[in-house]
Amino acid sequence: MARPRGRPGVLARHQLRVPPGDLPTLHVGGWFDLFLRGTLANFTAMGGHLVVGPWSHADQSGVAGEVLHPGGSAQAIGLEQQQLRFLREQADEVPSSLPPVRLYVMGAGWRTEQEWPPARTDWQTWYFGPGGTLSRELPEAGSAEYVHDPHDPVPTIGGAILMAGGPDGGLSWQPGQRDQRPLDGRTDILRFTSPALTEDVEVTGPLTVVLHASTSAADTDFTAKLVDVHPDGRALNVADGVVRARYRSGMDSPGPVVPGEVHEYVIDVGATSLVFRAGHRIRVDIASSNFPCFDRNSGSGKPAGAVTEADFVSATQRVFFGPPHPSAIRLPVIPSPAGRNQ
Numbered sequence: 001m002a003r004p005r006g007r008p009g010v011l012a013r014h015q016l017r018v019p020p021g022d023l024p025t026l027h028v029g030g031w032f033d034l035f036l037r038g039t040l041a042n043f044t045a046m047g048g049h050l051v052v053g054p055w056s057h058a059d060q061s062g063v064a065g066e067v068l069h070p071g072g073s074a075q076a077i078g079l080e081q082q083q084l085r086f087l088r089e090q091a092d093e094v095p096s097s098l099p100p101v102r103l104y105v106m107g108a109g110w111r112t113e114q115e116w117p118p119a120r121t122d123w124q125t126w127y128f129g130p131g132g133t134l135s136r137e138l139p140e141a142g143s144a145e146y147v148h149d150p151h152d153p154v155p156t157i158g159g160a161i162l163m164a165g166g167p168d169g170g171l172s173w174q175p176g177q178r179d180q181r182p183l184d185g186r187t188d189i190l191r192f193t194s195p196a197l198t199e200d201v202e203v204t205g206p207l208t209v210v211l212h213a214s215t216s217a218a219d220t221d222f223t224a225k226l227v228d229v230h231p232d233g234r235a236l237n238v239a240d241g242v243v244r245a246r247y248r249s250g251m252d253s254p255g256p257v258v259p260g261e262v263h264e265y266v267i268d269v270g271a272t273s274l275v276f277r278a279g280h281r282i283r284v285d286i287a288s289s290n291f292p293c294f295d296r297n298s299g300s301g302k303p304a305g306a307v308t309e310a311d312f313v314s315a316t317q318r319v320f321f322g323p324p325h326p327s328a329i330r331l332p333v334i335p336s337p338a339g340r341n342q
Contacts, residue, residue, distance in 0.1 A: 023046045023047055023048055024048060024090050024096070025042070025043075025046050025047070025048030025049070026048060026049045026051070026082075026083060026086045026098070027039050027040075027042055027043040027046075027048060027049065027050045027051070028050075028051045028052075028079070028083075029050075029051075029052050029053075029055075030052060030053050030054065030055025030056055030057065030059075030060070030064075031052060031053070031054055031055070031064070031104075031106065031160070031239075031271070031272055031273065031274075032054070032055065032056045032064050032065070032158075032159065032160045032161075032175045032176045032177075033055060033056055033057045033160060033175075034056075034057050034160050034161060034162040034175075035057060036052070036160060036270060036271060037268070037270060037271070039052070040052075040116065040206070040271055043116060044116065049086065049096065049098045049099070049100060049101070049102075050100070050101045050102070050103075050116055051077075051079065051082070051101075051102045051103075052102075052103050052104065052273070053072055053073075053074065053077075053079075053104045054067075054069040054072040054104045054106050055072075055074070056160070056161075056162075056175035056176060057162050057175070058162070059175070060073060060074035060075075060079070061073050061074075062076065063176075064175070064176035064177055065158045065174065065175065065176020065177040065178045065236075066158075066176070066177055066178055066179060066236070067106075067176065067177045067236065069104065069106055070109070071109060071110065072104050072106075072109075072110075077102070077110060082098060085097065085098070086098055099112040099113075100112075100113065100114050100115065101113035101114065101115065101116050103204065103273050104273065105202065105204060105273045105274070105275060106272070106273060106274040106275065107274055107275035107276075107277065108202070108275050116205075117204065117205035117206060117332055118204060118205065118332075118334060120334065120335060121204070121205055121332045121333070121334060122332075122333045122334070122335050123330060123331075123332060123333075124136065124330070124331045124332075124333045125328045125329075125330055125331075126194065126282065126284075126328060126329050126330075126331055127139055127321060127322075127326055127327070127328045128192040128284070128286075128319065128321040128327040128328060128329075129142070129192070129321055129322070130142045130144075130321070132144075132190065132191050132192050132193055133192060133193070133194075134192040134193055134194040134282060134283065134284060134329075135194065135195075138322060138323065138326060139321055139322045140322050141320075141321070141322035141323055141324070141325070142320070142321055142322055143318050143319060143320045143321065144190050144318070144319050144321075145316060145317065145318045145319075146187060146188050146189065146190055146287075146288075146316075146317050147187070147188060147314055147315070147316055147317070148188050148220065148287070148288035148289065148299075148314065148315045148316075148317055149188070149312075149314045150289065150296040150297060150298055150299060150312040150313075150314075151309070151312055152188075153289035153290075153291035153296050154183065154186060154188060154189060154223075154287045154288075154289045154290055154291065155167065155172065155183070155290075155291060156172065156173055156290050156291060156292055156293040157172045157178045157179075157180055157182060157183065157237065158172065158174070158175065158176055158177055158178030158180075158237050159175060159176075159225075159237055159239075159240050159290075159293060160175060160239070160240070160270060161173065161174075161175045161293050162175070163175075163292070163293075173292070173293075177228075177236040177237055177238070178236065178237060179234050179235060179236060180225075180227055180235040180236070180237055180285070181233065181234070181235055188287055188288070188289075189285050189286070189287045190285070190286040190287070190319055191283055191284075191285050191286075192283065192284045192285075192286070193229065193281050193282070193283040194281050194282040194283070195281065196231070196278075196279050196280070196281055197276055197277070197278050197279065197280055197281065197282070198278060199278050200275050200276065200277055200278055201275070201276045201282070201333060202273075202274070202275045202276075202333065202334040203226075203238075203272060203273070203274055203275075203276065203331050203332060203333060203334075204272070204273040204274075204332055204334050205271060205272075205273075205332025206268075206270070206271045206332065207226060207239055207241075207268075207269035207270060207271060207272065207329065207330070207331065207332070208266060208267065208268060208269060208329070208330045209224040209241070209266075209267040209269055209284065209286075209327075209328070209329045209330075210264065210265070210266055210267075210326075210327060210328055210329075210330070211224065211243075211264070211265040211266075211267060211286065211319060211327050212262055212263075212264055212265075212319070212320040212321070212325030212326070212327045213262065213263065213265060213317060213318060213319045213320065213327070214259075214260055214261055214262045214263070214317070214318045214320075215245065215257060215259060215260075215315050215316070215317050215318075216259050216260065216315050216316040216317075217257075217259065217297075217299035217300075217301075217313060217315035218256070218257070218259065218299065218300055218301030219244070219245050219246050219256070219257060219297060219298075219299060219300070219301045220244075220245045220257070220288055220297050220299055220315050220317065221242055221243065221244050221245065221288050221289065221294065221297040222242070222243055222245070222265050222267060222286065222287075222288055222317075223240065223241070223242045223267070223285075223286070223287045223288060223289065223290045223294070224240060224241055224242075224267045224269050224284060224285070224286055224329070225237055225238075225239070225240040225269075225284065225285040225287075225290075226238040226239045226240070226269055226272070226282070226283075226284060226329070227282075227283040227284070227285055228274065228276055228280055228282070228283075229280060229281040229282070229283050230280055231279045231280065235283065238272050238274055239269050239270040239271065239272045240269060240270065240290065241267045241268045241269040241270055242267065242290065242294050243265045243266070243267045243268075244297065245257045245263070245265070245297075246301075248263060248264070248265050248266070256301065262320055262325060264325075269329070282331075284329050286319055288315065288317055296312075298311045298312050298313065299312065299313040299314070299315045300312070300313055
């Protein structure tokens with residue numbers, strides 16, 4: 001922003017000297033920051049500079065849940081010094097020396113980019129299939145079913161959240177990547193898993209699940225979680241999102257669901273930058289709760305503020321795949337060699 005001119009001690013009126021979409025702004029966020037979606041939206045709309053690390057909203061140490069990311073701290077990249085440099089350059093009305101985008105690629109390290117998402121992104125569709133498969137190939141038509149009981153919601157384990165602690169004083173509600181295996185015994189989660197990868201796959205960018213599903217309830221939620229399954233069995237969450245059925249067309253266009261009818265749900269799963277290593281498997285978990293990260297949907301169709309537990313009803317959920325209902329996740333795959341630092 002232009003420096004005010006005028007007599008000493010008097011703030012002179014001035015005009016913004018940059019075009020819209022290229023404002024002198026510095027956006028800082030983390031892959032496990034509750035407000036990451038807003039940070040990325042602001043950068044997309046305003047321009048400026050973007051820094052995203054392996055951080056939560058309140059922790060920039062480079063430790064995100066159960067994972068330590070080498071060199072991933074704000075101190076390691078001199079974030080405070082970068083902020084001061086940015087402010088000095090703006091005050092002096094000189095071009096910023098910061099790169100447009102600086103990202104921490106989890107599993108590879110820091111890298112600069114010219115835009116978000118990277119222009120070289122290979123937008124790949126990975127389809128859900130029978131037997132819990134996840135593949136680039138469109139499967140034959142089919143479906144899978146589970147029962148959601150709001151009295152017994154799927155518990156939150158990690159993610160982009162702003163909470164601390166966990167049930168009985170544990171750590172599961174704290175943000176970041178955490179092993180999802182405590183949920184393995186639950187039957188109210190559908191898990192779609194790829195074969196073991198034969199080469200590294202870098203996923204950097206926004207994530208979207210398109211789900212074709214029906215419900216027996218008057219209203220329901222569908223959640224999606226991207227998971228990195230390690231060769232030793234650890235299943236670490238990467239990103240997640242939720243959609244409420246009545247708002248499937250947008251918060252400003254609520255509409256009822258017809259029980260038993262197939263609807264399309266677009267789930268914003270947030271964004272990430274992570275290398276799925278060779279030998280790992282990519283997994284997408286579909287459920288209808290992630291509590292207490294998201295409030296429970298009663299299934300009654302009543303407004304959330306008017307609901308009590310007496311209104312809770314179980315819902316039979318059916319997810320469809322293959323033509324004509326190809327449920328899938330859209331992955332932003334970076335074709336350049338994973339791990340390349342700049």
